[in-house]
Amino acid sequence: MSAPSVQQPRDDQPEIPTDGTATLAEIARAAGVSAPTVSKVLNGRGDVAPATRSRVEELLRAHGYQRRRGSVQPAPLLDLVFHELESSWAMEVIRGVENVARQEGLSVVLSESAGRLSPGQTWVDGVLARRPTGVILVLSGLDPAQRAQLTSRDIPFVVLDPAGDPGEDVPAIGATNWQGGLAATRHLLELGHRRIGVIGGPAGIMCSRARIDGYRAALETAGVAYDPALVKAGDFHHEAGYTKGLELLRMPDRPTAVFTGNDLQALGLYEAARELGLRIPRDLSVVGFDDLPLARWISPPLTTVRQPLTEMAEAAAQLVLDLSRGHQPSTLRVDLATRLVERASSAAPRQDG
Numbered sequence: 001m002s003a004p005s006v007q008q009p010r011d012d013q014p015e016i017p018t019d020g021t022a023t024l025a026e027i028a029r030a031a032g033v034s035a036p037t038v039s040k041v042l043n044g045r046g047d048v049a050p051a052t053r054s055r056v057e058e059l060l061r062a063h064g065y066q067r068r069r070g071s072v073q074p075a076p077l078l079d080l081v082f083h084e085l086e087s088s089w090a091m092e093v094i095r096g097v098e099n100v101a102r103q104e105g106l107s108v109v110l111s112e113s114a115g116r117l118s119p120g121q122t123w124v125d126g127v128l129a130r131r132p133t134g135v136i137l138v139l140s141g142l143d144p145a146q147r148a149q150l151t152s153r154d155i156p157f158v159v160l161d162p163a164g165d166p167g168e169d170v171p172a173i174g175a176t177n178w179q180g181g182l183a184a185t186r187h188l189l190e191l192g193h194r195r196i197g198v199i200g201g202p203a204g205i206m207c208s209r210a211r212i213d214g215y216r217a218a219l220e221t222a223g224v225a226y227d228p229a230l231v232k233a234g235d236f237h238h239e240a241g242y243t244k245g246l247e248l249l250r251m252p253d254r255p256t257a258v259f260t261g262n263d264l265q266a267l268g269l270y271e272a273a274r275e276l277g278l279r280i281p282r283d284l285s286v287v288g289f290d291d292l293p294l295a296r297w298i299s300p301p302l303t304t305v306r307q308p309l310t311e312m313a314e315a316a317a318q319l320v321l322d323l324s325r326g327h328q329p330s331t332l333r334v335d336l337a338t339r340l341v342e343r344a345s346s347a348a349p350r351q352d353g
Contacts, residue, residue, distance in 0.1 A: 096313025134320030156323035180338035181214025197255035241268020257285035281347035300344035
């Protein structure tokens with residue numbers, strides 16, 4: 001049996017529109033394949049040769065192809081993808097998305113990108129095959145090719161708590177991280193602390209940088225010199241709070257207070273302080289960030305900056321649903337307010353003698 005023939009693109013073909021009005025048939029002619037083959041690529045079907053798929057995807061991107069809204073009924077799903085899915089922080093986000101999905105009669109598909117700040121192509125292929133109503137990416141993003149793939153299929157997406165600058169044209173929901181860092185540090189300054197350490201998150205994560213910038217602004221406003229030796233980069237996990245906490249607390253002139261970039265690192269810092277025989281808040285004041293349920297349960301209860309994670313997730317889910325219905329928001333970037341929650345882990349510094 002002879003192999004099926006492949007159409008060859010002709011030099012005398014008319015130019016394809018680049019304004020998003022190109023048709024499936026025009027893309028097929030330019031790629032030298034049949035219209036059903038282009039349809040398979042659009043729908044994430046696996047029975048297309050890799051070289052053909054790549055050629056079709058490139059043409060879809062180059063000519064701004066976008067499936068007409070309503071031409072294909074989306075599945076009643078919201079795709080929710082995390083860069084890491086392992087803490088109560090993630091549970092707060094899931095709860096918020098579920099609250100909206102339940103009201104709308106939608107199911108939620110959970111994915112994890114194994115620590116990468118953008119999901120792999122396998123995940124994208126799965127989304128194209130599922131055709132969800134929308135996609136929410138948490139502390140993640142999409143590279144330009146992936147964004148083009150979702151856009152061409154009319155699958156809207158929103159970034160929640162973006163790790164970096166998502167771009168002016170990418171819908172994103174975040175929090176006032178700079179203001180939160182400022183409020184946490186100002187609280188400690190008002191208690192009388194002057195040696196204030198900080199355990200941030202990864203240097204490349206936008207929310208971590210913003211919190212540390214807020215910390216630094218509070219010091220400068222109060223006339224307290226910024227000491228880079230008091231600033232440690234963590235990874236938002238308990239272990240980093242412990243190891244970086246030991247580094248700070250073993251300094252000859254140790255800090256009397258520490259602001260941690262999140263509540264999980266505060267837990268690790270509690271452990272480090274306990275190991276060194278320091279009592280909180282008698283010997284060390286601690287302020288966290290997030291206000292997870294565990295902040296109320298640990299002893300002493302943690303003073304922290306409340307990041308409205310559930311409300312942020314609800315806002316992201318509602319925004320992606322609005323986009324799926326063709327509604328254009330007045331702004332593509334929304335930051336929800338943070339606020340300081342005072343509990344028993346912070347007090348005035350101990351006055352020896």
